[in-house]
Amino acid sequence: MSLRRLAKEQPESFVFTDEHQARAEKIIAKYPAGYQASAVIPLLDLAQRQDRWVTKPAIEYIAAMLDMDVIRVLEVATFYTMFNLNPVGKSHIQVCTNLPCMLRGCADVVRACEDKLGVKFGGTTADGDFTLSEVECAGACVNAPIVAVDDDYYEDLDYESMGKLIDAIKAGNPPSPGSATGRQGAAPAGDRKSLTEDPTPTYSARDWAAAKQKFEEAQEAARKAKENA
Ligand code: FES
DSSP states (O other): OOOOOOOSSOOSOOOOOHHHHHHHHHHHTTSOTTOGGGGHHHHHHHHHHHHSSOOHHHHHHHHHHHTOOHHHHHHHHHHOTTSOSSOOOSEEEEEEOSHHHHHTTHHHHHHHHHHHHOOOTTOBOTTSSEEEEEESOOSOGGGOSOEEETTEEEESOOHHHHHHHHHHHHTTOOOOSEESSOOOTTOOSSSOOSOOSOOOOGGGGOOHHHHHHHHHHHHHHHHHHHHTO
């Protein structure tokens, strides 16, 4: 289970850049008057994109901006693992360890990260290039095990492919996000398990004239049987 606490060391203050301030105001304007608190997640995300993590002053700044109690913004920031509560390295590797990923071998993916980076969950490499984090369901269980590297999802990973992914990021040449086994989107792994037959409806090929004749013959036979009864 991932532990969610604010960092002990915090900056003195936070303020959005002019660009982000304008974007924040645009986001808030999307909500009806009195419902500006609904913008809390996008604004926390904006603060994180600015500093790469969510600081306590940023939480207070957003609370004031949205006219919310600080505790309510803090609740949101500490609930979602998408918000980094500590500074992170240049690449933030987030490994999902929830049930579907566990059943599909995330322990090997975690081991590959630890072997390659020399850090455990919550750790940042000495050169500041990588932070390794544990997350609870990345929302892509069907392609488990899943690792998010910042905004990109890498799927169907195992020990070897995870190691190769880290090597590629280190070399400045990360692969395209998606499945490491080449499966398309969320299609079934391996052979197709459903829709294996021609889905063309059979009624279009039916001989309606013959069916009508058969129906009328059956009706006629039933009528005669009734007369003779
Ligand atoms: S359990 Fe890993 S993505 Fe859902």
